[in-house]
Amino acid sequence: GQNIDQPTEMTATEGAIVQINCTYQTSGFNGLFWYQQHAGEAPTFLSYNVLDGLEEKGRFSSFLSRSKGYSYLLLKELQMKDSASYLCAVLDSNYQLIWGAGTKLIIKP
């Protein structure tokens, strides 16, 4: 079966750095997406990785290791508005997105 694992919940302090991990086992791999979802709102696109390595986009960076079936989202200089759920999704061999259950990130002052 196909499986994506993320921690259910994480807590971090305003101004700090947090790393949200995602491991996956899917039938094929055609890319990995990270989305942000504030409570009661729609998911919004953050990043896309298809090659190994780090992609940096402002305060957010995303890393991929295809051989390890592993990705992480790194958030720097945390702000209160970063409190949200972060969803990891993998594009499988059929070009279907398989979604993780999401990691709820709580930011404390």
Place this chain on the structure above:
Amino acid sequence: NAGVTQTPKFRVLKTGQSMTLLCAQDMNHEYMYWYRQDPGMGLRLIHYSVGEGTTAKGEVPDGYNVSRLKKQNFLLGLESAAPSQTSVYFCASSRGGDNQPQHFGDGTRLSIL
């Protein structure tokens, strides 16, 4: 700049009733999707469409039907609602292609009593 618009935003149904959820996008996207989101689970694909007049089943299609008569609209129907269909439903659209992100509507919160 509307993006993806879903109607209604909230609805309460009784078991056995039918209804249609509407999704409209103004980005000229080829691909459209219907998902459901339940607590503790990832988004699950119900049905999707890769172009006007086409539809295909996703991971959890049972109890739902869809139609894509116009490129900008994707309708999700529940013929005989069941309590297990209580969920938040999201519509999304994309250009298609590997690295194209999906753009989501604000969701429809549906309760079946």
